[in-house]
Amino acid sequence: MKNFIKEFIPYWLGVKIRGNYQRLQAFVYRGNKYVCPLCGKSFRKMLTGGIENEIFKKYHIIGGGRRPNSVCPRCYSTDRDRLVFIYLRDFTDVFKKNYQILHIAPEGSLRAYFMHKTSVSYTSGFKDAQAYKGYYYDQLKQHIDITATDFSDNKFDVVICNHVLEHIEDDLKAMREIFRIMKPGGFGILQVPFSPDLEKSIEGLPAPTPAERLRLYGQEDHVRIYGVDYFDRLKSVGFEVNKFMLYHSDSEKYKNYAINPEEPIIVVKKSKLG
Ligand SMILES: [Zn+2]
Structure with a gap:
């Protein structure tokens, strides 16, 4: 039905x-x-x-699964978009400087904020963007495959890649690419859903169909369930990794923003010496 609507209602009217x-x-x-x-x-x-999904419950996945009070009724920002936004607003100078920012598979509300309310140099896109229809992404035409981009080395001050890597088969290749295109001294926000109970990520199982991936990984388009080895992977490509519990840093201040108290902000840094 959704595709039918998108086919017959023009973008401006939608x-x-x-x-x-x-x-x-x-x-x-x-x-x-x-x-x-x-x-x-x-x-x-x-x-x-x-x-x-039962799998998400079984492994106590942080940052995934069904969540009450997660989507803003007005702008459709989700709890994880708001988490990233608040981190950038309160703990970085991103909205005050003229940084080069790359936003992969951008969340609509965050993208709109960057484009209309800041002076940053902002690039966004996602894989096979041209093939995607919808009123959320329709005007976003830039194709960016984060495992192999055309960007030069050391280009971006900030890379935001929010809940993307769990969809990518060769996630190490994507991490290396993010490291390559990030400026020394720059940082990235690389959120993924992960299980604090799992030492090792679950992946590489035969899961050729969406139904199989849903059964094994909890979502039709996920290719793994990350465990805590996610952070080691990030370190293995050269990043310094910091998990910041934003909500707990000032729960009184952040309690009305409907963010997930247990979701850390996963910040990676590329050392100036690196
Ligand atoms: Zn909103």
Whole structure:
């Protein structure tokens, strides 16, 4: 049905209808319990998001699965988009400097903020962008395969790659590529869903179909369940890795943003000497 709608309703009209629907939804959900830092609106509750799956529960996956109060009714930012945004706003100077930023598979609300409210030099895109239809990504045409980009060495001050690597077969190749195109002294935010219970990631199982991947990895387009060895992989390509528990750094300040208290911000740095 969704594809049918996208096929027959032109982009401009789709965006208009979607915008009106979001405004109405924001009105219905209005209240004071939660505030979205990206659109600035406040709500009595947010929408439930994510996918319900037993595998995610079994391994206590952080940053995945079905989550109440995760999607903003007005701008559709998710808990993880807000987490990244708040980190950038409160713990970096990204919104104050004229940095070169690369945003892979960009979240719509975060992308809109970068494009319209900051002076950064902003590049975004994702693999096979041209083939993707929708009112969320439709105008995003740049094809970027993060395992093999055309960017020069040491180009970007900041790389944001939020919940992408769990979709990529050769994730080490993607990590090496991110390291290559990052400036010495630059940093990246490389969020993935992961299990703190697993020493070793689950991957490489025969899973040729979406149904098999759903059964084994918890989502039709995931190719692994990361364990805590994720952080070692990042280190193995040269990054310094820091897990920052943003919510717990000031729970009083952050409690109304509807972010996941248990999700760390995974910050990688490329040393100036490297
Ligand atoms: Zn919002």
